[in-house]
Amino acid sequence: MGSYLVPRLVESGHEVLQVSRQQRSPYQPHGAWKQVRQVSIDRTPAEEAGTFGDQIAALQPDAVIDMICFTLASARHLVAALRGQIRHFLHCGTIWVHGPSSLVPTTESQPRHPFGDYGIQKAAIEAYLLEEAQRGHFPATNLHPGHIVGPGWVPLNPAGHFNPQVFVDLANGEEVALPNLGMETLHHVHADDVAHAFTQALAHWSSAIGESYHVVSPAAVTLRGYAEAVAGWFGRPARLRYLPWDVWRQSVRPEEAQATWDHIAHSPHCSIDKARRQIAYSPRYSSLQAVRESLDWWLAAQQR
């Protein structure tokens, strides 16, 4: 996501320091990277040694955007080091802080019922940061992206997993099986819209501190609607078959079944009204437009 966020921050006039292990390069080249100071820190051993927070504080940032916090202990460690030192802290969460959808579109104010370690930890981090911020102890904002897509990502497919063969089958007019009635939902977002949300939250800091925002496209897709759209991009009618979950899961690899289960058990469908209102979030991409760009990137990469 930094591939999209860092250039946007530079273009907004921020002086940017990027902290990573320097193991990966941006998904897309951009001249803005020349203006970015690279700082090499491996968070995992630094946290184990209890030095990570102090290393970040020593950089004397005005704002910190934490893209890779996955445990409450990790969040507490960083907050302890940065308390009183920064003007704004942005945490990258996930829409999986919600468990299964109930009233949809889901709003940020609905009670959290997360499941799975990832969602449970992210919900605990969110609750902790909101508590700290709302008591005036720490200037935190939570941004919760949906399923991120865009050039650089193999998109989450219409069967709810990551095997790109589903796209190939739809493009070739082959039959594709979907679980249940194909009416469960996915909620994608383009990585550049996520980057836009972070820059908007920074710019609207006085509204954003102590708040959480969904960062998704304007509307979720059903598996079925998504599959039909993909087939249509290739001039095909979608040949879809619907199988009860217990039958469907036997038709794919165990890791695919697990990914699909995780996605359809959440069936996210999140509202962006609050982000639109408070931080002027204005996504450029619908779910299908975002997936299409991602898929075009992946298809081009196959031909190189």
Ligand SMILES: NC(=O)c1ccc[n+]([C@@H]2O[C@H](COP(=O)([O-])OP(=O)(O)OC[C@H]3O[C@@H](n4cnc5c(N)ncnc54)[C@H](OP(=O)(O)O)[C@@H]3O)[C@@H](O)[C@H]2O)c1
């Ligand atoms: N992917 C999704 O669909 C999705 C959806 C919702 C929310 N999210 C959230 O998005 C956030 C980031 O996701 P992402 O997909 O952008 O992650 P990512 O592609 O894995 O990027 C992580 C970044 O952090 C750096 N990094 C990784 N481990 C590190 C370490 N131990 N120490 C220092 N730097 C490290 C990586 O660079 P180096 O490897 O060079 O260190 C990279 O720049 C996470 O908080 C995740 O929960 C993701």
